[in-house]
Amino acid sequence: MKLDDIDKRILRALQRDGRMANNDLAREVGLSPSPCLRRVKLLEEAGVIDRYVAMLNPAKIGKGQTFFTRIWLKAQDEDTIEHFAAEVAKLPEVLECYLMLGDCDAMVRVVAANIDAYRRFQSEHLSRIKGVQNVKTDVPSQTIKQTSEMPL
Amino acid sequence: MKLDDIDKRILRALQRDGRMANNDLAREVGLSPSPCLRRVKLLEEAGVIDRYVAMLNPAKIGKGQTFFTRIWLKAQDEDTIEHFAAEVAKLPEVLECYLMLGDCDAMVRVVAANIDAYRRFQSEHLSRIKGVQNVKTDVPSQTIKQTSEMPL
DNA sequence: CAATCTTCGCAACCAAATTGCGCCCGCCTT
DNA sequence: AAGGCGGGCGCAATTTGGTTGCGAAGATTG
CATH class of the missing domain: 1.10.10.10 (Winged helix-like DNA-binding domain superfamily/Winged helix DNA-binding domain)
Known part of the structure; x- marks a missing residue:
């Protein structure tokens, strides 16, 4: 279009x-x-406008902190990946999940109240997904920019 | 609240x-x-609802691919960081930018039409920001989940 | 240069947002 | 325990904004 x-x-x-x-x-x-x-x-x-959404203030609902976690799977076969994708999709704390080319196998963006809450989430949910071998979390200390506005 | x-x-x-x-x-x-x-x-x-936005379909406006780039700066003093933040904020292709704890200094999410367009963007804009020492890009091959819906 | 297609603006119509008010229910006071 | 007080609800009237049909103007093509 x-x-x-x-x-x-x-x-x-x-x-x-x-x-x-x-x-x-x-x-x-x-x-x-x-x-x-x-x-x-x-x-x-035409689908250029996909949908309209309300954006909430994460801090106001106890989800003030964002975490990026890179994930390595034990294997890269379709079954392992499918299962991982299905399990991750069930977790509401995971706002984004991508399969990755290169170093790691997947990357997720997780919201939580703070680091402790995140650690609990990681050990109780993320790491327990079958096929997950290793995870590495990158923690933002400050948000410089955060928008959903596409350049036109 | x-x-x-x-x-x-x-x-x-x-x-x-x-x-x-x-x-x-x-x-x-x-x-x-x-x-x-x-x-x-x-x-x-109360600010719980921050704003309402239209979400566009990135593919329909030639921004179909997302890239995550981790950035290492030459120094971590306030001037270097401030300057980096200010420059990044000017780039509309950068939808998100976080200063990071730990390994890297910053992480950005960039949208572009494809890898070639991104490479051009990286070398012409990102790498040229004063103070940027090294960048490493993680490329998603598939999006499993992508939402802005906070868990409640 | 004429015919046609596209996209605009106007005006009337219809639907939804907004506001004011009276009522009900739960809680606090005596 | 009864009376009074405050918060939150639903109804109805009003206003505002969304929606549609049509005629006119400009651009494009043969």
């Missing part, structure tokens, strides 16, 4: 505020409300 | 669909529209 300049402005605005009123959005991108809404609907149908 | 069971149901629903109509939300959490809206507003004011 080709995106013209107005589409990009719409996407930038909705990435900042996904609940912006269509009238305000229209004014911001230099259109009247109806063609603006039509474009938004087209972007949604 | 203390969250009761209804608050949690509201947050779960809005994390799935941030544009859900208040009437539907009310029905889902077992409340009538006005107290439901009142709770949403309170959650917003």
